[in-house]
Amino acid sequence: MSQQNNWPLWEVFVRSSRGLSHVHAGSLHAPDAQMAVRNARDLYTRRNEGVSLWVVKSNDIISSDPDEKDSFFESPQGKDYRHATYYKASEGVKHL
Amino acid sequence: MAPSASQESGLSAVPSYEEEQSQARFDALIGKDSRVEPRDWMPEAYRKTLTRQVSQHAHSEIIGMQPEANWITRAPSLKRKSILMAKVQDEAGHGLYLYSAAETLGTSRDELNDQLLTGRAKYSSIFNYTARSWADMGAIGWLVDGAAIANQVPLCRASYGPYGRAMVRICKEESFHQRQGFEILLALSRGTEAQKKMAQDAINRFYEPSLMMFGPPDDQSPNSQQSMAWNIKRFSNDELRQRFVGMIAEQVKVLGMTLPDPELHFDEEKKQWIHKDLNWDEFMNVIKGNGPANSQRLERRREAHREGAWVREAASAYAAKQAQSEVA
Amino acid sequence: MKHEELDAELDSFGDALASATRVTPGNALRPEDIAVNGQAPSEQVAKYALTLGDDSLILAQRLAHWISRAPELEEDVALGNIALDILGHARSFLTYASLAWGKTEDDLAYWREEEEFTSLWIVEQPNGHFGVTIIRQLIVSIFQHLLYRELTASTDETLAAIAAKAVKEVDYHRDHATAWTIRLGQGTEESAEKMRHALEILWPYVDEMFRDEQIHQDLEGVAVLPSTLRQAWDEQIGAVLTEAGLQIPATGQAMAHGRIGEHSEHLGYLLAEMQVLARKHPGATW
Numbered sequence: 001m002s003q004q005n006n007w008p009l010w011e012v013f014v015r016s017s018r019g020l021s022h023v024h025a026g027s028l029h030a031p032d033a034q035m036a037v038r039n040a041r042d043l044y045t046r047r048n049e050g051v052s053l054w055v056v057k058s059n060d061i062i063s064s065d066p067d068e069k070d071s072f073f074e075s076p077q078g079k080d081y082r083h084a085t086y087y088k089a090s091e092g093v094k095h096l
Numbered sequence: 097m098a099p100s101a102s103q104e105s106g107l108s109a110v111p112s113y114e115e116e117q118s119q120a121r122f123d124a125l126i127g128k129d130s131r132v133e134p135r136d137w138m139p140e141a142y143r144k145t146l147t148r149q150v151s152q153h154a155h156s157e158i159i160g161m162q163p164e165a166n167w168i169t170r171a172p173s174l175k176r177k178s179i180l181m182a183k184v185q186d187e188a189g190h191g192l193y194l195y196s197a198a199e200t201l202g203t204s205r206d207e208l209n210d211q212l213l214t215g216r217a218k219y220s221s222i223f224n225y226t227a228r229s230w231a232d233m234g235a236i237g238w239l240v241d242g243a244a245i246a247n248q249v250p251l252c253r254a255s256y257g258p259y260g261r262a263m264v265r266i267c268k269e270e271s272f273h274q275r276q277g278f279e280i281l282l283a284l285s286r287g288t289e290a291q292k293k294m295a296q297d298a299i300n301r302f303y304e305p306s307l308m309m310f311g312p313p314d315d316q317s318p319n320s321q322q323s324m325a326w327n328i329k330r331f332s333n334d335e336l337r338q339r340f341v342g343m344i345a346e347q348v349k350v351l352g353m354t355l356p357d358p359e360l361h362f363d364e365e366k367k368q369w370i371h372k373d374l375n376w377d378e379f380m381n382v383i384k385g386n387g388p389a390n391s392q393r394l395e396r397r398r399e400a401h402r403e404g405a406w407v408r409e410a411a412s413a414y415a416a417k418q419a420q421s422e423v424a
Numbered sequence: 425m426k427h428e429e430l431d432a433e434l435d436s437f438g439d440a441l442a443s444a445t446r447v448t449p450g451n452a453l454r455p456e457d458i459a460v461n462g463q464a465p466s467e468q469v470a471k472y473a474l475t476l477g478d479d480s481l482i483l484a485q486r487l488a489h490w491i492s493r494a495p496e497l498e499e500d501v502a503l504g505n506i507a508l509d510i511l512g513h514a515r516s517f518l519t520y521a522s523l524a525w526g527k528t529e530d531d532l533a534y535w536r537e538e539e540e541f542t543s544l545w546i547v548e549q550p551n552g553h554f555g556v557t558i559i560r561q562l563i564v565s566i567f568q569h570l571l572y573r574e575l576t577a578s579t580d581e582t583l584a585a586i587a588a589k590a591v592k593e594v595d596y597h598r599d600h601a602t603a604w605t606i607r608l609g610q611g612t613e614e615s616a617e618k619m620r621h622a623l624e625i626l627w628p629y630v631d632e633m634f635r636d637e638q639i640h641q642d643l644e645g646v647a648v649l650p651s652t653l654r655q656a657w658d659e660q661i662g663a664v665l666t667e668a669g670l671q672i673p674a675t676g677q678a679m680a681h682g683r684i685g686e687h688s689e690h691l692g693y694l695l696a697e698m699q700v701l702a703r704k705h706p707g708a709t710w
Binding site for chain 2: 455481485488489491492493494495496497498499500501504505507508511512514515518529530533534553554555606607608610611612614615618697698700701702705707708709710
């Protein structure tokens with residue numbers, strides 16, 4: 001009964017008209033890139049949500065390893081001097 | 097605290113240090129009411145339960161398209177035809193969002209589809225009833241989608257990220273579904289005698305099945321406890337059913353119709369809605385495959401899948417040819 | 425968990441739930457706007473609008489049948505979108521036409537008899553398998569795209585406005601049909617054969633699309649003369665079929681006169697299904 005579809009999985013990213021960046025909206029199956037973009041438009045922008053769509057084959061996405069979350073993302077921890085709030089002496093100075 | 101993977105799966109191996117660390121991380125996420133994401137470690141039982149819950153929900157959306165799709169070509173006004181088409185199309189979309197979430201748990205869409213077509217997977221049993229009149233479009237929107245929303249809103253905070261996010265999107269779209277159903281009934285309730293009768297008849301048929309959409313009473317739902325501990329179920333079946341009954345008891349007055357439940361009343365002492373005993377025997381019988389439309393619903397899916405095989409194959413073949421010529 | 429806590433939990437999603445209804449549909453012209461603001465057309469213009477409305481209505485009715493039956497869920501959504509677009513065009517044209525006779529879009533859709541419909545034969549042809557529907561879409565959407573593009577220059581403001589929205593949507597329909605024609609034409613032996621068959625059974629209804637009727641001649645500047653679209657249509661469809669590895673079939677042309685109410689045997693069944701419920705309750709509102 002089961003037939004191998006062979007339509008690969010694509011991840012969809014949508015940027016809304018007021019948005020600053022593409023946000024992951026979900027995934028869908030399509031036989032190729034052109035159909036993937038069309039399907040994404042039909043599925044994720046029926047209500048005026050988007051002005052820009054990206055589709056990427058799921059297999060092509062390289063992500064950081066969640067198990068290495070701690071070490072991968074350790075470096076920013078404790079480096080408060082990268083944040084404006086660290087600099088108290090400037091508080092209240094106009095335009096700073 | 098959630099039981100460990102080894103306890104759940106019945107394996108007797110001693111958990112490794114890594115597994116214990118992973119379990120601890122997972123428990124911490126659940127404990128903080130935070131999100132578990134696709135590449136996080138999770139207990140096998142959690143993965144299995146979620147896959148079943150999410151895919152069942154997806155199948156329900158897809159099967160749920162059918163009773164309404166049947167009335168699109170006969171819709172009695174062009175505006176109603178448009179609205180119904182948009183609703184059924186949304187349901188296909190919801191199925192897709194949910195299959196997409198289920199796939200992140202490691203089961204392919206093909207496998208999930210196969211489970212549905214071979215009758216191994218369950219879907220919401222209310223769709224095994226026939227949609228006999230136009231008023232059923234109203235009753236399905238008001239009662240069935242209403243019950244679904246009551247079930248779904250809490251799931252927007254489900255622990256599994258892709259599922260929770262899919263639920264938020266679905267809930268946003270679903271509110272129009274319930275509203276359009278109610279308005280169909282409202283129009284009928286203000287219409288001719290025949291229309292009023294049609295509306296009351298549909299309400300009579302869908303009331304009890306919609307209450308049963310929340311599942312068996314709490315004391316007969318053994319899986320609920322674990323799901324609630326994992327934050328993939330937020331409220332018990334009875335709690336949700338209570339909330340729903342309270343809402344429709346008020347809304348039905350606006351329609352000038354009645355719910356087919358002479359016992360329905362709010363008990364001030366117990367602070368509970370008391371409703372008639374529900375026919376769980378019929379419920380189980382319909383789930384087993386003996387409802388009015390089980391056979392028809394599955395066959396429609398199988399037919400679509402069968403008839404569409406050549407299309408899917410051709411699309412794949414074309415993509416393969418394109419890929420080859422790009423490499424060359 | 426107390427009732428109040430449950431209420432608060434569900435209410436906390438209030439904003440998220442409401443957003444579906446708060447999202448604006450955009451500024452495009454809607455049938456409701458035409459009904460309220462539209463100036464009634466002359467009898468002639470109404471009759472012309474009727475032909476455009478009927479084409480779209482019957483085609484939308486055919487496409488709607490695919491919802492829950494498509495080869496893949498993504499296609500249920502895609503064909504659903506296309507059907508909704510086309511039904512929207514139908515509603516706009518019919519609403520506009522109806523103003524001339526003090527009627528509504530529903531009066532025209534549900535209470536006319538078969539011989540009063542002015543649609544082309546091609547749109548009432550059965551869906552057949554997916555390939556037949558796609559070829560029908562290819563034929564009609566290329567035609568409609570050319571038609572609506574010209575119609576945006578109509579001296580009738582309402583027709584021009586309807587066309588302005590429609591042309592963008594039909595552009596998309598044409599791309600959809602083109603993409604599928606190419607994939608199914610080139611995909612497998614089986615799909616190519618099915619597409620050849622689809623072309624054979626639909627090609628006999630091509631000529632009727634381009635026949636100039638009296639109504640077109642009488643409405644110079646308002647209506648688009650269909651014959652003027654033929655060359656561009658031949659070029660466009662020729663290009664798609666070539667890329668798909670398909671050929672124009674050698675068939676006759678049906679003696680089709682849908683514009684004067686003489687239809688193929690399919691329309692009767694289609695209308696019976698479409699109209700049955702409304703007719704069972706004369707005078708009712710839904």
